Amino acid sequence: MSLAFALCLLALFSLAAIGAPIAHATILGALVYLAASGQDLGIAGEQIIYGIYDSFVLLAVPLFIVAANIMNAGSISERLLQFCVALVGRFKGGLGHVNVVSSLIFSGMSGSAVADAAGIGKVIIDMMVRSGHYTRGYAAAITAASSTIGPIIPPSIPMVLYALVSDTSVGYLFLGGLLPGLLMGLMLMVMNAIISHRRGFQVDEVVPLSRLPQLTARAFPALLMPAILLYGIYGGATTPTEAAAVAAAYALLISAGLYRGVTLRNLREIMLGSVKSSASVGLVIGGALILNYVVASENVPQELAAAMQGMEVSPMTFMLSINLLLLALGCILDATTIILVIIPLFVQAAAAVGIDPIHFGVVVVVNCMIGLITPPYGVLLFVINGTTGISLREMIVEIWPFLIALLIALALIVVFPEIVLWLPQMFGYKAGG
Amino acid sequence: MQGGLRWLRARADDVAVLLLSAMFVAFVVQVTSRYVFNHPLGWTLEACVTLWLWTVLWGSAFCLRHDEHVRFDMLYHAAGRPLRRVFAGAAALAIMVGFAVALPATWDFVSFLTIKKSATLRIPLAYVFGIYLIFMLATIVLFGRRLLQVLRSGPGKDHDVHEGAP
Numbered sequence: 001m002s003l004a005f006a007l008c009l010l011a012l013f014s015l016a017a018i019g020a021p022i023a024h025a026t027i028l029g030a031l032v033y034l035a036a037s038g039q040d041l042g043i044a045g046e047q048i049i050y051g052i053y054d055s056f057v058l059l060a061v062p063l064f065i066v067a068a069n070i071m072n073a074g075s076i077s078e079r080l081l082q083f084c085v086a087l088v089g090r091f092k093g094g095l096g097h098v099n100v101v102s103s104l105i106f107s108g109m110s111g112s113a114v115a116d117a118a119g120i121g122k123v124i125i126d127m128m129v130r131s132g133h134y135t136r137g138y139a140a141a142i143t144a145a146s147s148t149i150g151p152i153i154p155p156s157i158p159m160v161l162y163a164l165v166s167d168t169s170v171g172y173l174f175l176g177g178l179l180p181g182l183l184m185g186l187m188l189m190v191m192n193a194i195i196s197h198r199r200g201f202q203v204d205e206v207v208p209l210s211r212l213p214q215l216t217a218r219a220f221p222a223l224l225m226p227a228i229l230l231y232g233i234y235g236g237a238t239t240p241t242e243a244a245a246v247a248a249a250y251a252l253l254i255s256a257g258l259y260r261g262v263t264l265r266n267l268r269e270i271m272l273g274s275v276k277s278s279a280s281v282g283l284v285i286g287g288a289l290i291l292n293y294v295v296a297s298e299n300v301p302q303e304l305a306a307a308m309q310g311m312e313v314s315p316m317t318f319m320l321s322i323n324l325l326l327l328a329l330g331c332i333l334d335a336t337t338i339i340l341v342i343i344p345l346f347v348q349a350a351a352a353v354g355i356d357p358i359h360f361g362v363v364v365v366v367n368c369m370i371g372l373i374t375p376p377y378g379v380l381l382f383v384i385n386g387t388t389g390i391s392l393r394e395m396i397v398e399i400w401p402f403l404i405a406l407l408i409a410l411a412l413i414v415v416f417p418e419i420v421l422w423l424p425q426m427f428g429y430k431a432g433g
Numbered sequence: 434m435q436g437g438l439r440w441l442r443a444r445a446d447d448v449a450v451l452l453l454s455a456m457f458v459a460f461v462v463q464v465t466s467r468y469v470f471n472h473p474l475g476w477t478l479e480a481c482v483t484l485w486l487w488t489v490l491w492g493s494a495f496c497l498r499h500d501e502h503v504r505f506d507m508l509y510h511a512a513g514r515p516l517r518r519v520f521a522g523a524a525a526l527a528i529m530v531g532f533a534v535a536l537p538a539t540w541d542f543v544s545f546l547t548i549k550k551s552a553t554l555r556i557p558l559a560y561v562f563g564i565y566l567i568f569m570l571a572t573i574v575l576f577g578r579r580l581l582q583v584l585r586s587g588p589g590k591d592h593d594v595h596e597g598a599p
Contacts, residue, residue: 011527015524015527015528016504016505017505017508018508018509018520018521018523018524019504019505019506019508019509019520019521019524020504020524020527020528021499021502021503021504022502022503022504022505023493023502023503024502024528024572027531027532028527028528028531028532031531031534031535032531035534040538040542041534041535041537041538041539042535042538042539042541042542044535044539045535045538045539045542045543045565045569046542048565049486049562049565052482052485052486052489053482053483053486053561053562054482056478056482058485059456059460059481059482059485062453062456062485062488063457063460066453066457238464238468242460242463242464245457245460245461245463245464246464248457249457249461249464268450271450271453271454272446272449272450272496274453275446275449275450275452275453275488275492275496276492276496276497276501278453278488278489278492279449279488279489279490279491279492279493279496279497280492280493280497280501280502280503281503282485282488282489282492282493283489283490283493283502283503284503285489286489332505332507333505334503334505336503337503337505376507377505377507
């Protein structure tokens with residue numbers, strides 16, 4: 001490691017540690033590197049500008065953010081929930097199942113866990129608490145856990161970010177997430193059923209089956225969205241980025257036109273909220289781009305890859321170590337930061353020990369999403385705390401069984417790459433490592 | 434003074450909303466013309482990436498409050514008030530100085546691009562990329578202001594969702 005690189009890391013970590021914005025800390029770290037290695041300081045700006053300006057695939061990020069915010073503002077979430085209540089609300093722990101199933105459907109339209117928790121998650125928490133059958137902490141905990149599926153089932157903002165740093169196909173990554181997402185949902189429902197029986201939760205009010213067709217019709221335009229997205233991308237009609245635009249336009253169309261939930265006045269609020277999310281993610285991306293330039297000029301990924309090969313690390317050992325590392329980092333860092341700053345170091349090493357990059361990507365994203373609910377730093381817990389006022393303490397007491405359910409799903413995905421790779425291979429992906 | 438600042442902030446928000454909305458519209462136009470009318474347009478693509486660049490940098494410079502940035506704030510929140518003051522002051526000073534030192538070189542890079550024009554819209558790239566200079570200047574001013582505030586009256590209260598956390 002050169003002195004310049006050591007100084008860069010020192011500046012980056014000390015600034016980030018004392019609470020400076022991550023993006024500014026990375027830009028400053030890069031500037032320190034450029035200065036110490038005698039390069040032109042303008043390179044930092046150049047890398048950031050061209051990085052954002054040249055990557056067309058990144059446009060999916062703001063578009064998915066807009067789509068999710070529109071859906072949350074309109075009555076789409078509420079219609080979906082009524083449909084899910086009619087569908088799975090009749091079982092013991094019914095609203096818990098509704099929670100997971102609605103997250104599964106919603107994740108087929110939105111690419112963000114936070115959007116899921118803040119939107120449809122907030123509505124279902126209110127329903128669960130009002131029913132009197134669940135504690136506030138339980139309602140919040142299962143919502144946080146089911147929201148992690150949002151970016152696993154396509155579309156997905158974190159997978160777009162992984163595609164950017166690893167040079168893999170967004171389309172195949174999205175496909176690879178589908179089965180793991182369903183598996184996570186299944187695990188959560190099993191855990192909910194076990195807890196409901198053990199704690200004797202009462203059965204919620206049952207919606208008569210005769211009303212199901214009507215409720216399905218009410219939710220149908222919204223239910224059509226995942227189908228449109230998947231057909232658009234895998235029917236070969238649109239690129240994932242274009243699909244993001246179609247999703248946002250479709251959400252606006254049904255929210256404003258059909259459901260009348262969005263007006264011109266709240267459209268400004270929706271767009272402003274989207275600007276803030278896009279800008280804060282976008283700037284972190286910019287910072288990560290210049291940091292990746294530094295890391296690449298220091299040959300760090302290559303050296304790590306060579307070291308892994310030299311030590312003859314088995315794919316499984318590598319995967320386990322990476323997962324433990326990411327779980328530990330997930331307790332204190334944000335998922336965006338991990339994917340953009342930490343993961344680029346390991347992509348080449350993973351390939352060198354024989355792990356398929358799509359499998360690696362899906363595992364990384366699932367792991368980072370689990371990191372969103374691990375205390376003490378769990379963004380989803382903060383979001384739910386912010387939108388519902390349920391305290392972190394109540395949530396954290398109830399989160400553990402769901403965390404275990406998700407970890408089992410993660411372990412299965414790690415051990416059986418087919419769960420990820422089967423679907424992409426059906427669509428012509430040639431797995432390698 | 435405060436009223437004027439608030440007014441400016443609201444107008445900056447308006448600009449950002451327009452930028453993102455324009456990007457969204459340009460994208461919809463592109464998809465429609467390509468798939469409905471089978472007539473791909475070149476300019477929409479460039480408009481989208483330009484507007485995206487501007488949304489990120491304009492939004493970061495003028496719309497995001499300090500606590501709306503992605504931050505690692507566990508140590509910061511664990512620290513007592515005097516230490517927080519040191520943290521906030523040191524971070525603001527470092528960012529202000531770092532960006533100020535890099536400004537001339539970045540200026541050279543951007544202004545050099547006056548001679549180069551964008552691919553389809555033929556706008557000099559210096560104008561397209563000039564937003565980065567605006568972002569840098571705004572960052573220097575904003576963190577300078579934050580430094581003054583910290584020195585004068587402490588780090589201020591972050592709008593924090595995990596207030597009262599265990």
